Amino acid sequence: LQKLGKADETKDAAFEEWVTNFHKQLAEGTKLQRDLRAYLAAVKAMHESSKRLQECLVDMYEMEWYGKDEVNSIAEDTDLLWTDFHQKLVDHALISMDTYLGQFPDIKARIAKRDRKLVDYDSARHHYASLQKGKKKDDVKVAKPVSLLEKAAPGWAQGILSAHHVAQTNLSRSQAEEELGRAQKVFDEINEDLQEELPSLWNSRVGFYVNTFQSVAGLEEKFHREMGKLSLNLNDVLDKLEEQKAGKVSQKT
């Protein structure tokens, strides 16, 4: 089998590299999915705790303090911004992540099937090859002195025995050849598909990583921009509150 499979083994080394890439790609994708989910959970947790912190301000903020309404609406807008950020991360990054990773199980199953079909193909080829070797031996025998059985049989029977043997061997050989052809066809079909799909899947990773991280970066950029504005607004309101209180204190004294 080792010698017979020489050409295929060379072919397999290239294929094995694609399989190695496939597993690397699957591992990277799975890790990315896990880390993205953890990031989303952290976004949710930070949303909750930032909301509670702002509720402290809203609750302490007294009716007659400057900007009571602004403080309320800044807190509401901050809450909305966090909700929107989290939801868009789910929609744009996590869901496309799931679609991307959804391709892998089917291909993984077909890689395993290809391995099994390669074993079938190799065994069919081995069988056929051993019969071919037998035929060569028979051809040699025909030229050689007759066997003990042939020697023991009467002269008229010797040709019949030999012809029967040759006919049987020819039948097995053609069956094995047919079997080999079928096994090769099944293997070639799945092999050709994977030879096309694995490189294409592998190349798709770049676009996928770009899309995922651009989604995240884009949503973060928008989130940070809007959030920064709200922080500035809150700062302004609190400046005015301080002025209001300073005014009151100087009126009192």
Add this chain to the structure above:
Amino acid sequence: LQKLGKADETKDAAFEEWVTNFHKQLAEGTKLQRDLRAYLAAVKAMHESSKRLQECLVDMYEMEWYGKDEVNSIAEDTDLLWTDFHQKLVDHALISMDTYLGQFPDIKARIAKRDRKLVDYDSARHHYASLQKGKKKDDVKVAKPVSLLEKAAPGWAQGILSAHHVAQTNLSRSQAEEELGRAQKVFDEINEDLQEELPSLWNSRVGFYVNTFQSVAGLEEKFHREMGKLSLNLNDVLDKLEEQKAGKVSQKT
């Protein structure tokens, strides 16, 4: 005691309002501290998970892909920005929070001490008042017909008995007066301090809330501004990577 304490009870109603404010202020501050700590923990958690997400990108990013170094340095800058944000929140908001809340236990203890000193003062006043009432009765007795004891005693002894009783009563009364003076002084001292400190502590809450939330809002604003820039940079690098890959594909075909 009810009638005697009338003036002080009116005074106490105002004081009780300051004590109510004190407890409200302490509760608000304690809640704020707890929520600020939870927020800081969430910042740390989001820092960690955002770091792991960016490490995915750094690890997958291959040597020959456009902007490998930029991606590395964006990840490093993001990490630094998170660390700096968290540290500054601790330094500017959490530590001043601890200082602010550090004033409360001492004042709380002094409110309790004032309560005890008020009880002492009231009991001294009660004692003195009951002796005063006794004196008035004695004065009435002197004008009234003599007692049975005085009637039974010989004539020369009657004046001595009466003088002894008056001298003893006068001694108790001056001791009680002294005691009352001391109790009042102790109470007045602690009371006057608190009458000044409680309103001043209460008024300080506004400036404290303003400072705390301005610190947080200011640090957030800077954080979001810088973070938004890094997100934009990453987006640009990934745009170029996509162009590079598109170029490669068209070269191949």
